[in-house]
Amino acid sequence: MPSSTTACSLLRLFMNMIMADGSGSLRDILAFSLTATTADTLVTSQDISTNSKNHGSDKLVKGILFSRRFILSYQAVLLALLLCFTVSNWTSRLRARKPPRQPQRLKGTTRQVRLKDSSLTDTKAGLSLAEDSGGGSSSSSTIQCNSPSPKHSIMIRESEQTPLLLKSEPPTRDSIWLRFSQKSRSILLYQPRTIPLINKTLPSNGTTLLVLALLGIQVFYVFYRMPLSVPTLFVLADRTSLLFVANLPLLYLFAAKNQPIKFLTGYSYELLNILHRRLGEVMCLLALIHSAGMIGVWYTILRPVGFGLARFLLSKIILLGLGALVAYELIYLTSLGSLRQRWYELFLVLHVTLQIVALVLLWFHHHGSRPYVGVALAIFLVDRLVYRMALKLDTSITSLEVTKDQGTVVLRTSIPLEQKHWFLKRLVGAGVAKGWTATEHVFLTVPALSRKHFIQAHPFTIASKAPQTGDLKAELNLIVRAQDGFSGDLLRYARGHTSVKVRLDGPYGSQNGLHMLEQCDVSIVVAGGSGIAVALPLVWAVHASHSVNDLEICQDMKSGPRTILIWVVREDSHTSWLGSTEIRELRDSGIEVIIPPPTATNGKPDVPRLIESYVVSATRNSHARMGVVCSGPDGMNRAVRNFCASFLASGYDIDVEIEKFGW
Template sequence: MDPMALPSEIQTLLRNALQAPPISSSASAPFHSTDKDGHAHQDDKRFKRLTDGIQFSLRFILSYQLVLVGLLLVFTAIHWGSRFRAWRRRRNTIKGRYEGDKIYIGKSANGAEAVVTESISRGSSSSSSTLQEDFHPKRQDSERTLDEQSLLLPKASDAKATPRGWTMTSKIRAWLVYQPRPIPIINKTLPSNGTTLVVLAFIGLQIFYTFFKISLSLSMIFVFADRTSLVFVANLPLLYLFAAKNQPIKLLTGYSYESLNIFHRRLGEVMCLLALLHSAGMIAVWYTVLQPSGITLIKFLLIKMILLGLGAFVAYEMLYITSLGSFRQRWYELFLGVHVVLQAAALVLVWFHHRRSRWYVGVALAIFLIDRLVYRMFVKPTTVQASLELQEDKRTAVLRASVPIQEKHRGVKSVLGAGITNGWKATEHVFLTVPSLARKHIIQAHPFTIASKAPIADEQEANLELIIRAQDGFSGDLARYAKCHDKVAIRLDGPYGSQTAVELLRDSEHAVIVAGGSGIAVAWPLVWSVIDSAAMQDLEHSLDPASRKKILYVWVIRERSHLSWLGEHRLEELRSRGVTVLTPPPTSDHGHPDVANIIGEWIDDTDIKVSSGGKIGVVVSGPDGMNRAVRNACASLLREGRDVSVEVEKFGW
């Protein structure tokens, strides 16, 4: 299109398509003009291409919501299908064992006959490892460190003959589980290959809806700018749904908000790029169409609609900058406050920027307000008195509180409205607020995993425990507060979290739980959840002790004093239940242990054969290096033909 031709028609297009006010008196010109013979000018055809392109985008973007609903239904079917298959597998396994095994009867405490529950592992010798200087697995090199190479299974294991169970499916599963090295220079941690594929597919969907049937010619730049804005606002409800702590996605797919956080971040980055492309496209429209007609850039930017859009663009770009890991880790409290303020301001600005965005903004705003105000401020928070204890290292505080357990809610409220007084489950976390620390902490809420056992049925009061490692900001203030106070009033918002790790270990014949440092907050209630479920299964079905679930529990600590977080007596209690407990020497003195080697040797020592079909569930919670090492060890086991599933419970935000 000739930049000098018919600027009034372009201005009319802006007024009608974008609801912008007329820029000049010539904006009242008709959409189409004809020559004296009644034939439309060539520019009218080009103008019609613009209007047709905009109308197509309006219709086309409606299908995006249908695609999202379809994907949600697919993941829902996959989740509940896997739960049904796991239930059926457990039932068949128990039935087969029950029919073939003997029933063991013994005497209970009151003298009555009862089923005897024996050790979950086959012997106590494998459960006797403690924190000793001479702890060395058979093939462990004490001088090896936690790097990108040393934590794969040792070559001694790789040299074994490939089992018959090896298939192409095993190789594909191993590749999907494998986690690549961090990106060099910037040291950006990457997820597993499987997660990366899903993220790339989601980004590909955004690219498709942005460029489908779009001409990138300069004459059609306005249509491209309009399409980017439509894709942006169509994603607003999804962006806020991924971030909401109270949402129905967990019930449908099993994934809670922290599992979806990676999609929230990637979608936010894509939307910031879309906002940038939309702004650049509108500047190009001004430069090629409006500027030649005498409209200056300042006058263009001061148009009410453009000015509001510019404000929304700045707000969302600032959201992106303050959400970067480098900013978030250094100024976490500032990140929390700025994130809430900028989100609310950005939604208001987009609402007034253009009428076509208001339906999407309304849904996103409703999600934001219901989550932040209704549930997190009025429905779910609970205030209790807690004891506060500073540990031996002087940098770890432990909060303990007795929480009265009420009758559990049913239906929808059990999913979205149940607070901490209705109990919690293993691996779940709460958002902690301690108003007495300082004024700034009154409105701050920080996430911490519940480190105590989940309450059992009919329990009227449960002990809740939080292990808090002192960093800067809130945790540092709490550690200093603990030096002079042993009691404090706390506000708890939660619980939140996914049960994926719990379900994985319960569905597996053998369980491996690895914790690094404060990752013990995840591992401790998790191992008890597995023990309780296994013991219940034994009582109900009288399983042969040799066929019962074998459990390996590894806790890697940095300092010897960190053992006081739990106490040796608690670890001994696990050993008395038949759990293999390994606590390698502190990493500050002996370096990082070869966790992959530990797992491999335990599997060999417990004689878990490939041919037996025993599924091995692995859960790890620790630093990124340890998480990657365990994940890649599981990938190696998959390549050997073993049935291994791994779940990473990452702590940190």
């Protein structure tokens, strides 16, 4: 943005020449105003205030001066909000670091309760929950594909006071503040229905409020003390341009995979990406308002004195601005969900290319925007080049396995782990050779597929156990469901090859779900389809954490925290993504595994009812803390989220995290 002295001098000189001289010297003044710098414009307000016809320009000058002072507070507001979210996040994390809570002990024996209704399971699917008593997996369970039966048995732990029939009654809460807190959290957690007609999936109420707060700040900074009239169009156009460039660093921070906001606030990349998209849409609107305002300035001020539209649009500063506008509007159009999901490769190339073009055009559009453009470009280059191309990039030879369903490829590779320089990963992040944690993902590049795939990187969650401290190597598996584009090409390649050289950029991701489950007495992880890539390493990590924190668990699995995995598959062959050996290891370790009958032949199971059975049994004689993590299609995620919201409102101590595995 230009300095206040420059802007005011140019504007006053420009307005005075229009009113005093008509169109005689307008051409020279406009040419000068479009190219002048601070050193060139030595005309002060005192030099031009002697003209008696400058009252209109004085109003515009005051508006511009205020806008330039006012916009400086925008960064301060953002920093203050970041500080508040940081304090809240780290306060919660410090509380969680206290000695682990003793798991709720449910005294008494274990017996089988026969339900006379189907309130806890899906009778249409013919599901039967049965305790697996074979071998060392006495505490694990599975859904068996038996013939449909209206009666279903559930193994629950009971005391002498346990009623004969289960009743979904919430535990008693005496604290008014606690009830108010749970009601509020329930409302924020709830996810509304999809918007009809346009089929737009809405986020949770909490995310929506966060987005609305961000939008509210933008509206405030646009319209605060902004006189809405034709003579002040230039002030409105100027204010929107100031806010646009002030948002550039924040826009690129939200989009960066390596950035401090996630570390400070604990917000996941997925949430920050939502904020990135909404802020980008607002900025596109700001650019349109700025352009429309400048056209209005031409129409109301320049056109009456004979300055043509073509001459105005072909001026250097205007032409560069229009180029930047077109670039950002194209970014918006190519980022729409329908195009992004159908042509992800095209979206990726255009998104990066248009971003660079837009920044270059903004740099030359006006020298006042260069500090913000420079910061945004630095964020982009540091994220893309320093981190993703240097610190986090690894190459590896992976084996290729086409699973039984003939539509999925599993990539497996052994990663030698580096034991030294562990602080590098802690401070600035590092590649997979420094290890990874559950739920993290990598960007996969397979140059052997074709030339176009040499520069493409696609995100996939690491579907294997996270390495533990002291491990010398770890197995890294990726599950790739074949669709169009990259995944389809990879499947065709895998049918003729057993291995391929790949590039792995990462790991990235949030550990919010893992941290939450580690503090729970009952941990339920729900996966839909390829969401097992998130669920598998998560249940292993949670189970390992519980085993380390409570030595009694190693002696008696039934008396400690419980870890349950519910995996909904479309076809029986999809279980081959893990294999029978992996599933058996889960059960032998004490993790309860539930795999309902395939949805292709039995319909969708009532997942919330399955969760309810564990919630009710866990809280029968104690106030157990429960955590649910779900990774699946949007419909399943919403159903699980809203179920947990309703139970939270009823007084249960339950938390939920949604790990969305689609981009």
